[in-house]
Amino acid sequence: MINIVWAIVFVLVAPLIGGLIAGIDRKITAHMQGRVGPSILQPFWDVGKLFEKENAVVNETQHFYAVCYVVFMAFTGALFFAGGNILLVIFALTLAAIFLVLGAYAANSPYSYVGAERELLQIMAYEPMVILAAVGLYVATGSFNVSDIAATTEPVILLIPGIFLGLLYILTIKLRKSPFDISTSHHAHQEIVKGVTTEFSGPSLGWIEITHWYETVFLLGFVYLFFAFNPLLGIAAVIVVYLLEIFIDNTNARVKWQLALKSSWLIAAVAGVVNLAALYLFYGGAA
Amino acid sequence: MTYLAKSPWIIHYDASSCNGCDIEVLACLTPMYDVERFGIINTGNPKHADIFVVTGSINEKNREVVRNIYDQMPRPNVVVAVGICACSGGVFRECYNVAGGIDKVIPVDVYVPGCAARPESIIDGIVTALGVLEEKRTKMVLDEEKKEHHRHAGMHPEHISQTGDAP
Numbered sequence: 327m328i329n330i331v332w333a334i335v336f337v338l339v340a341p342l343i344g345g346l347i348a349g350i351d352r353k354i355t356a357h358m359q360g361r362v363g364p365s366i367l368q369p370f371w372d373v374g375k376l377f378e379k380e381n382a383v384v385n386e387t388q389h390f391y392a393v394c395y396v397v398f399m400a401f402t403g404a405l406f407f408a409g410g411n412i413l414l415v416i417f418a419l420t421l422a423a424i425f426l427v428l429g430a431y432a433a434n435s436p437y438s439y440v441g442a443e444r445e446l447l448q449i450m451a452y453e454p455m456v457i458l459a460a461v462g463l464y465v466a467t468g469s470f471n472v473s474d475i476a477a478t479t480e481p482v483i484l485l486i487p488g489i490f491l492g493l494l495y496i497l498t499i500k501l502r503k504s505p506f507d508i509s510t511s512h513h514a515h516q517e518i519v520k521g522v523t524t525e526f527s528g529p530s531l532g533w534i535e536i537t538h539w540y541e542t543v544f545l546l547g548f549v550y551l552f553f554a555f556n557p558l559l560g561i562a563a564v565i566v567v568y569l570l571e572i573f574i575d576n577t578n579a580r581v582k583w584q585l586a587l588k589s590s591w592l593i594a595a596v597a598g599v600v601n602l603a604a605l606y607l608f609y610g611g612a613a
Numbered sequence: 614m615t616y617l618a619k620s621p622w623i624i625h626y627d628a629s630s631c632n633g634c635d636i637e638v639l640a641c642l643t644p645m646y647d648v649e650r651f652g653i654i655n656t657g658n659p660k661h662a663d664i665f666v667v668t669g670s671i672n673e674k675n676r677e678v679v680r681n682i683y684d685q686m687p688r689p690n691v692v693v694a695v696g697i698c699a700c701s702g703g704v705f706r707e708c709y710n711v712a713g714g715i716d717k718v719i720p721v722d723v724y725v726p727g728c729a730a731r732p733e734s735i736i737d738g739i740v741t742a743l744g745v746l747e748e749k750r751t752k753m754v755l756d757e758e759k760k761e762h763h764r765h766a767g768m769h770p771e772h773i774s775q776t777g778d779a780p
Contacts, residue, residue, distance in 0.1 A: 375619065379617075380753075382687040382688075
């Protein structure tokens with residue numbers, strides 16, 4: 327059931343794909359703003375640069391948490407692509423996110439603290455919807471195992487479109503895109519210093535960037551599951567979803583955390599729960 | 614060429630004086646000049662930055678601030694003084710509260726004169742700074758190797774005496 331080859335492929339290849347996605351993202355963003363923009367290899371140069379810098383950590387635990395963040399994010403994605411249990415994948419994802427928060431709290435800095443608290447609020451905002459997505463996939467396909475969900479012939483997206491919409495909504499939070507880039511942002515000068523990453527520098531910050539690449543690939547894999555009955559459609563959907571995220575990022579100003587939290591819970595409660603209830607009532611669960 | 618020169622992140626601090634150069638630095642980030650095409654990002658966080666861009670002169674109030682920002686930057690890093698006030702104090706150098714250029718407090722690597730400095734000359738100054746950054750990186754690596762070498766050399770006589778005692 328668990329395919330170790332896919333896990334290894336993910337750990338090795340995901341940073342390359344994730345970095346390339348980040349580079350294309352920056353290029354498209356620049357074109358949307360009427361700029362030329364950097365090379366699409368720029369994210370790799372940035373991270374290479376960060377590893378050339380001095381590792382000026384505030385204390386040793388801070389660097390440890392940054393490394394834990396990347397290890398558990400790689401584990402999350404590896405488990406997902408190996409076809410493991412999607413609930414365990416989600417728990418590992420939460421654990422990884424918590425390590426980033428702990429790393430931010432490890433430094434005695436008000437900016438870092440504000441970022442850590444906002445990151446916790448973001449976790450609160452997206453977590454219910456992520457769990458609902460797992461439950462929705464189970465009801466639609468009859469299995470919690472990613473390997474079974476990916477191999478299904480059911481048109482999952484037609485059974486749980488509400489849950490897919492909810493997942494799209496929180497995807498903006500997870501990818502750190504405006505309007506929900508509350509705890510830290512890829513754009514300069516939009517942040518109280520730099521939020522959750524304020525106190526990370528050099529190699530530690532490099533690890534956090536690589537983690538973000540892992541996370542991007544994992545999340546796009548999650549999106550693919552909704553279209554897994556037709557691989558070509560799935561890949562097309564992943565590309566369209568990411569382009570949509572870039573578009574949203576460039577056309578929205580950041581919102582306050584209250585709105586981010588309330589709206590994502592509302593979407594989860596309405597689109598997610600109603601979709602799930604309807605599926606039970608009229609369909610009785612698939613498989 | 615190292616990655617450093619391909620991804621210079623800057624922190625910009627506006628010290629005293631008229632803010633003209635400050636506005637020219639921001640002009641570099643607009644679509645007209647678009648410094649991001651060189652990988653230059655204005656981070657706003659000293660811990661993420663490689664290049665410290667300072668406009669305006671040192672006065673008694675910002676002396677500590679400039680020092681503090683410089684100290685928080687991870688090495689290797691460089692300082693670019695943008696505008697004549699940052700270079701020497703400019704027209705404000707005789708003021709009772711002005712100490713002079715940025716080099717009164719921290720070592721400056723590149724001086725960009727002008728009142729106000731043009732975006733083209735600011736970009737040129739930063740590109741010059743990349744060369745200095747690379748030099749500093751090479752020196753840092755060499756120092757590290759030398760330190761390592763000395764450590765091994767220091768251990769060597771001990772090693773000999775231990776083996777000498779054995780028989």
